[in-house]
Amino acid sequence: MVFLGIDIGSGGTKAILLDKEGKPVQSAEISYSFDVPQEGWTEHDPEKWWKASVSALRELFETNDPSKVEAIGVSGQMHSSVLLDSDHNVIRKAILWNDQRTAQECEDVLTQIGEEKFRSLTMNTLFPGFTLPKIMWLKNNEPEHYNRLSTVFMPKDYINFKLTGMIATEVTDASGTGVFDVYHRQWNRTIIDELGLNPEWFPQVFESTDIVGRLKSSVAKATGMKEGIPVVAGAADNAAAAVGNGVYEEGKGLVSVGTSGVVLMPIKNKPEREFLLKTNPSLHIFCHALPNTWYAMGVTLTAGESLKWFRQAFEIEEDFQHMLNQVKDVEAGSNGLIFTPYLSGERTPHNDSKARGVFYGMNLTHRRKHFMRSVLEGVSYSLKDCHELIKHIIQSESFVVTGGAVKSEAWCQILADVLGVRLKKSGQFEGPAIGAAILAGIGIGHWKTPGEAAREDIENVITPDLERNQIYEEGFEKYRELYVKLK
Template sequence: MYFLGIDVGTSAVKIILIEENGNVIGSISKEYPVYYPQPGWSEQNPEDWWNATKDGIRELIIKTGVKNYDIKGIGLSGQMHGLVVLDENNNVLMPAILWNDQRTQEECDYITQTLGKEKLAKYTGNKALTGFTAPKILWVRKHRPDIYKKIHHILLPKDYIRFKLTNEYATDVSDASGTLLFDVENRKWSTEMLDALDIPYNWMPKCYESTEVTGYVIKDVADLTGLKEGTIVVGGGGDQASGAVGTGTVKSGIVSVALGTSGVVFASQDKYVVDGENRLHSFCHANGKWHVMGVMLSAAACLKWWVDEINNFGKASVTYDELLEEAEKVRAGSGGLIFLPYLMGERTPHSDPYARGCFIGLNMTHNRGHMTRAILEGVAFGLRDSLEIIKELNIPVNEVRVSGGGAKSVLWRQVLADIFGVRVDMVNATEGPAFGAAIMAAVGYEVFKDVEEACSKLIKVSDSVYPIEENKDKYNEVYKIYRNLYYTLKDTFKDVSGIE
């Protein structure tokens, strides 16, 4: 038997087909555009997601030759926080406002002022950020009242695909946690938040646990895609929770680090815990428990910037491998050179859109290798900021599992191990959130009794890097300097950001 995992990403939908033993027998990605109609705005057409998904499913079934009756379940993952609004006839009323859209600062301020930080944290476990869904709803009410009065249903990106597959309005607890309308502790919509913001309760989709069956593939979709009518579709999860399932980060003591364009430090926990200062997100996990998560906005993006925009400006042709080879020759600490990785501002722990990237400590002895290594170290220090908060909450950190494009570098994994002071592992599963979604479908079909059992059987550590004690000691000293630099430069960052 086989299971389908669908991840509705920002740049593309990724669809994979796995066997019940976890072997991936086929995958496909279908891209679609992002629109930026005004500075700071970020939108997509939900129909683009659906067209890519239905075409991708059909092509994948044809490519693999699997019989549709052998595909027993579908799991969904996707970009979080996006706002999809439907009218009474299920027509999409406007482009989806995405997670990285920045238009809603006034609405965030209004939410914080209306409820107060204490009530907001009590009701949702989080603070109001421009990425979340609730401020987007208020923005539509204020700026597009013509659309607002037509709203009958609100969905998150992956849940629009669920609706098209099953004709059901549903979501899961992990994705709902990122709306700022969800009672994360009690795993249900927050009547306090909906009432305080005057958002109708009946607009919100029914909320399920990630492995629960939420609906069944309808006949019209079966005809379009090649799926079998009646195939189950489970709750699934937001991309970070699904990605954590895909790396086996479902037990206390295991922390995952997604070293992609942005950086995410994710810790699974058995009990609901909230950071008193709301530097971390507290969300429901896809395994029926909870997780905390810290996000830095520029992680592997810093290295990409260094390679593409700085070292390959003009006619240069310098590869990642060449730069990393130079960095490997440099000792830990980069000769006193420190890089602050705030190229797009920062979220955890500073939540500061004005923060800027910079090199600190340059002198005449430094060369390009020092600068490359300082970037690797600076990103790792930024991720350690989240790790330290996790430790403050008494959440154990026994093992770190790293994924994403940056994890391909052995040097970067070693730097992470040295700066974190713990073992850093790679696992055999490399398909990310789509794999986690497929695992959830297998659990929903009762191949496994729960997510933990599925992960223990399907996901294995494939490579480990251990901290080098000498480097670990050096980095502990450098980190003390690193974590003070933001506060030293905070006011200067804001001043500099105003220069055109």
């Protein structure tokens, strides 16, 4: 008995098998890159996600018996719009979560509905990366595509459709569309009606562990898995990563550094609308992957992507690990050099699609290694911005850190020093895929809670250095001032 998890990421698709104890058996990954048609635009062909999924499964099943798979769960990047016509064909390339073209549509929607009313209906404000403004952008700029629209999917919903033929979504991904009542875990008809949208575009909403379909015979034949095995609704990548790392109860938090960066903390009691309306609107309140659970989340749009950009922009040939090892020779604060990671705008705490990155404070002593460390520190400052907002809602001094940063001892220590919290270093590099597989196991009743499957490495703890933390507290204030002054 094994459980299959698939994660549709921005830079690749991962597939993993978990055994009945929740331990990883093997994983496979197919890498790709998204398209950037012009500055601020990001797109990808959903069919490539499906082809990558099939390729990852074939690689996985070269050394594993596909007939042992008992259930499937899928996770994927949030907000990215997969738009189908009435024949279930993809209308155009998906506009991704980090696309910034829809700032005007966000402003128009909030003006029409009223920002305070919109927040009270969804528990969130509207961001350019969300799904709703992309639909409105389509209406304004590509009416020939808008007029064909029949179904609005997120990436993992599309993969579920390809696996089962069923049209469905679930609460975690729906939370990030801008059309969802997070409070009651259902589509918000007020918004749909006021904007003149067709309610039939939005699929039936399930909880993440609900079974939404069974594996089609054509996919079973192509992969070797058994026809008819259950496919659960799955979850958005951050919610799935939280499940995969055992972060689903209050008091625990998740810091994730992938293409984007995330600080996430679960909320067990239904959040109070009146209180949330007083918080910074760039803070997300979304449904978690378990019933009657929510989470607060702040997002840095360009986290690991900032380091990737730096390597490409300056044509650095050595690998990331060798690059990151060099920053150990630079003292905390990078000798006054500060980087703001707003390379494609920013979401939390500014919600500013026009924000741009800078290196500030350069002097004659700075070398390449100073710039590299300042990139890591700047991303960490941005995540601290997120953490500072969340602390007003719920407190936690214990966080699991996951994503690409886990592979770097130097970056993990910088994160701990900047945030001033203990970080438990996750060994789950495929966190969202693992979380999806765990949701599959829960969906068929093999586990009752993620805690029965998610393994937490409590020995690998990174403790903040108090002296460096003080340096970073001062650097953080300068970092925050930069946005205000440069704006």
